[in-house]
Amino acid sequence: MDRFEAMQIFVRVVEARSFSKASDMMNLSPAKVSRTVHLLEERVGVRLLNRSTRSVGVTEDGALFYGRCVRILAEVADAEGLLTKDRRTPSGTVRVDTSAMLARALLLPRLGEFYARYPDIDVRLGLGDRNIDLFQDGVDCVVRMGVIGDASLIARQIGRASIVTCAAPSYIARNGTPRSLDELRAHHAINYVSARTRKSYPFEYRVNDDIVRVDMRSTLAVNDGSTYISAGVLGYGLIQPSRFMVAEHIARGELQEILTNCESPSTPVSLVFPHRRNLSPRLRAFSEWVSDVAQDHPDLQGV
Template identity: 40%
Template sequence: MDQIQAMRIFARVVESGTFTLAADSLQLPKGTVTKHVQALEDRLKVKLLNRTTRRVTVTTDGAAYYDRAVRVLADFDDLEASMSQVRATPRGRLRVDVGSSIARLLIIPHLAEFQARYPDIQIDLGVSDRPVDLIGDNVDCVIRGGELTDQSLVARRVGNLEFITVASPEYLKRHGTPTHPRELEKGHNSVLYFARVSARPYPLEFQKEGELIEISAPSTITVNESNAYTSVLLAGHGIGQITTFQAQPHLERGELVRIIPDWAQLPLPIYVVYPPNSHLSAKVRAFVDWVVELFAGDPLLQRQ
């Protein structure tokens, strides 16, 4: 029995949910798929799958084996991809984690281009604003804003995020348009962003000619996800700060209005980050180069 082939077949059965779908996707006879899974169970002396007439489910031992098998197969694919003959066509499964607004506005709309260029790379796309442990979570690379704190990781700067202060026209009609940050302390409501770990809200920051003003109150709504944060502003709940990248389509449609334009935050650098052991991975290199190209093509992500 080809153990690697058997592991691939077992993983595909788990992912597809039936032997028939797994056989179709692998372009193998159903009998061959069944035979390999049975041989794998005989070799391991454990039951990996519960079979019914319509569907298969994973046993506890099968779930544990699947998790380890996926990692082994990924490492095996990386080993093959490191060979010069495969370097031109990277392949394998790539686990990526991206902030929600970047995912929605930039990565996902262009994924078809990446897949057309690299058809043998399969992407598992994690989307959230929470910090990710690349090693512990078995993630190949992440795209995140902010200065890199873990010096053991490899980081490539791909752009900058410029923040501006905005509110909806309806909110400004009800409360008036402030012209100075201090006016937000009375008669206005700030929409703040809070950290997932500490739940501490980040203040609105305003900088001008070396002066820094932080506004943290009053605030009736705090949010911990960037797309939801924008939605709260669009709904007229207060004044907040989002990136020009997020704000631009809403500004053009008149759904948001920029205010206090002569006060701004410092740009936030964006990095694509990956563990040092992924440095030679052809699939990671392909994705990183594509991300650099993608960010470079958007002037809103390159402002200094």
């Protein structure tokens, strides 16, 4: 048994959660994939996978072994990349998932520069604030805001987004401007509900060394970032978005920052990969470019 090939096959089975899918992805026979994993389990002396008629799941020992295999395969890929990355021009397709708001505010304004630098790379953006399976959906990376809760993924933080509390002039004209957190509780907000977690986000503020969360009264809740900001511009309530997403609305006077004396905690912006294994030159090029864009943005705190 080739142990290196066995690790590759095992990792692919774990990621695909299926022997048949792994065999298709690797262009190997199902019998070879199954036999290789069986021999690997015999060699290490523990069960690595739980098999059923419907799915394949990793055992506790298998999860530990998977993590070590991923690191070993990544080191090999990195070593090979040292010899090849400067000898060819990156080309091909990079599949990226992100939210429509992040694409519109962060990526699209600078994407022309990326194409000028890498004309042979085709970027395909999937837009949506939802849970995706990077393995099953064939996504190379995700550009996402917020804390990444899945420990099996590799997250590279590229910035921190400043958070502001805003209101439309029409809302302020009707309801006045809150000057403190106590006054804020008497106002109405537009609640943002995450399509991924289905939870409503409270307004957050840093008071001394503590984070104070204010659950706002609301008659409108949305789960789309563009709609959330549009509803704020129309005066349906207070909103608390990332500043870089509303900077143009603030500049045009469509939204006004309020409670500027109350700091809100920033939120991380990250690149998320299914693993460090086999990062292609085109994906490395895209990730470095996105990191540079985030570092240059005036409303993102660099890391």
